[in-house]
Amino acid sequence: MWDVLLLDCNAATMLGDAAFGAIRDAAIGIRDGRIAYIGPRSGSGPAQVKRSLGGAWVTPGLIDCHTHLVFAGNRASEWDARRRGMSYEEIARAGGGILSTVRATRAASEDELVAQAQPRLAALRAQGVTTVEIKSGYGLDTETELRLLRAAGRLAHDMRVSRTFLGAHALPPECALDRAGYVERVCDEMIPAVARERLADAVDVFCETIAFTPAETARIFAAARARGLGVKVHAEQLSNSGAAALAAECGALSADHLEHLDEAGISALAKAGSVAVMLPAAFYFLRESRKPPVAALRAAGVAMAVATDCNPGTSPCTSPLLVLNMACTLFDLTPEEALAGMTRNAARALGLALETGTLEVGKSADLAIWNVGEPAELAYWLGADLLRDRYFRGRSDNEDQP
Ligand code: NIG
Numbered sequence: 137m138w139d140v141l142l143l144d145c146n147a148a149t150m151l152g153d154a155a156f157g158a159i160r161d162a163a164i165g166i167r168d169g170r171i172a173y174i175g176p177r178s179g180s181g182p183a184q185v186k187r188s189l190g191g192a193w194v195t196p197g198l199i200d201c202h203t204h205l206v207f208a209g210n211r212a213s214e215w216d217a218r219r220r221g222m223s224y225e226e227i228a229r230a231g232g233g234i235l236s237t238v239r240a241t242r243a244a245s246e247d248e249l250v251a252q253a254q255p256r257l258a259a260l261r262a263q264g265v266t267t268v269e270i271k272s273g274y275g276l277d278t279e280t281e282l283r284l285l286r287a288a289g290r291l292a293h294d295m296r297v298s299r300t301f302l303g304a305h306a307l308p309p310e311c312a313l314d315r316a317g318y319v320e321r322v323c324d325e326m327i328p329a330v331a332r333e334r335l336a337d338a339v340d341v342f343c344e345t346i347a348f349t350p351a352e353t354a355r356i357f358a359a360a361r362a363r364g365l366g367v368k369v370h371a372e373q374l375s376n377s378g379a380a381a382l383a384a385e386c387g388a389l390s391a392d393h394l395e396h397l398d399e400a401g402i403s404a405l406a407k408a409g410s411v412a413v414m415l416p417a418a419f420y421f422l423r424e425s426r427k428p429p430v431a432a433l434r435a436a437g438v439a440m441a442v443a444t445d446c447n448p449g450t451s452p453c454t455s456p457l458l459v460l461n462m463a464c465t466l467f468d469l470t471p472e473e474a475l476a477g478m479t480r481n482a483a484r485a486l487g488l489a490l491e492t493g494t495l496e497v498g499k500s501a502d503l504a505i506w507n508v509g510e511p512a513e514l515a516y517w518l519g520a521d522l523l524r525d526r527y528f529r530g531r532s533d534n535e536d537q538p
């Protein structure tokens with residue numbers, strides 16, 4: 137006997153040979169928060185509660201696998217300066233950019249950080265997100281970095297939160313003359329503290345000319361691995377530094393951005409099985425022109441994920457559905473690749489592939505239920521309100537419904 141049986145629906149399982157892994161006229165049985173049955177209606181059995189979904193499509197709950205959702209303030213004025221011709225790098229070198237958010241974040245309490253992040257998280261939830269990754273990186277000192285990660289942990293209501301420590305996001309102003317000292321603090325003080333208090337699942341580094349070098353990145357990855365943490369990287373966003381290959385050789389879960397990724401980087405990701413995370417809203421917002429090598433990644437068999445990169449500087453975006461469209465319109469993914477990028481492959485990028493990301497018996501019953509006629513519409517409509525319901529661990533957002 138199942139707890140809940142969903143009927144009168146179509147399922148995009150994101151598995152198997154059919155487009156979107158579609159099962160038409162499907163039934164989904166849920167028991168103890170997990171998917172207990174997914175298949176044709178004819179194969180379903182008894183349940184305590186039956187819910188008719190009126191022909192809606194059910195997909196895995198969306199997974200936003202790259203965000204910087206917890207921060208204080210915003211950078212609307214900087215955006216305006218860029219609109220008038222200043223570049224992201226110029227703003228960063230002038231002490232703005234990431235460092236202006238660091239100043240606001242250091243001045244904010246944990247409660248304030250939670251309160252400011254909540255509406256952004258609510259927007260993701262309203263578009264079917266059931267798992268979100270949240271990075272630190274706007275503290276750049278031990279105390280504030282840990283505060284960001286604790287605040288992120290407090291957002292885990294009706295939502296799975298995967299936390300990533302990004303102490304190596306920028307060099308803090310007080311260490312401007314002591315790069316080595318800061319990297320040492322990241323490795324010997326911050327990573328051990330994060331691991332000890334279990335505040336993050338992985339460690340990320342912004343490897344870029346305006347941030348950290350490949351050598352510094354390698355050192356930070358070694359410290360992360362030594363503490364049993366996964367690694368991820370912001371790589372080849374503004375230039376090619378070989379960071380994606382470096383990360384792949386460390387067994388990275390993912391390499392993210394990748395506009396300037398080269399052949400060597402592509403082969404390294406393919407060989408390691410690391411996920412390539414596309415962040416088209418940052419590409420759009422920075423008015424970049426160089427696209428990530430999607431055709432070559434596809435040909436090499438690299439799994440591609442898609443995420444909002446929600447952050448105040450390069451992607452003030454809280455709409456995963458808009459990002460699905462951007463992945464297709466700007467980066468030439470197919471609608472099916474885009475949706476796989478926010479479900480199956482996003483789960484892989486977080487090391488959560490056994491738990492969520494597809495509609496499969498045994499996985500957490502994390503579902504998004506959509507008022508669309510075909511799953512490709514999820515990547516098609518701009519700004520539409522498509523979500524009918526969402527289940528997290530088997531519990532509906534409209535739990536009162538009959
Ligand atoms: O993913 N590239 C570095 N980090 C962010 C930007 C952060 C910021 O500008 O505040 C990104 O694009």
Ligand code: FE
Nearest residue numbers: 202204370445
């Ligand atoms: Fe980012």
